[in-house]
């Protein structure tokens with residue numbers, strides 16, 4: 260999930276994560292259910308039991324994982340409102356999702372195999388982190404609310420609130436620190 264010191268120097272860590280469907284061979288579900296969203300899958304099944312479509316659907320689309328972050332002197336993660344250059348901040352979507360790793364090599368793919376390792380560094384509201392910790396999704400999550408807009412209305416997403424990394428100087432990143440989500 261976490262990027263390395265991609266742009267911001269040795270002391271800084273930029274962070275990006277995205278959800279990647281689990282490998283089919285790792286799934287233990289009937290073939291006929293591979294591409295369907297099973298009722299209540301987000302609370303009925305473990306992350307490792309989700310099919311590829313369910314895995315993708317679990318993402319709340321907040322965009323928080325595409326924000327740049329850095330380690331503080333206290334060894335804590337500081338979030339900024341500066342986002343990856345591939346993020347469309349008006350939709351909170353990656354502009355080149357299928358090819359993102361080629362364009363941004365240090366974009367970390369979140370998978371069933373890596374989620375446990377990376378969850379502690381995810382925002383506390385992240386659906387993958389919540390489910391890994393055995394917690395329910397928030398009311399504003401689209402799977403609960405039935406609307407993709409509730410993550411924005413709840414003030415969780417970074418829709419139209421971020422600044423692209425290409426518009427600021429690397430040594431000014433700390434000036435864009437925000438409260439940890």
Ligand code: SF4
Pocket residue numbers: 274275276277324325343344345346347352353354355356359360363366367
């Ligand atoms: S490459 Fe795409 S998914 Fe990865 S951090 Fe950037 S915007 Fe997010």
Ligand code: SF4
Pocket residue numbers: 276277278317318319320321322323324325369381382384385386387
């Ligand atoms: S739920 Fe939010 S933080 Fe978690 S992977 Fe999806 S966009 Fe990123």
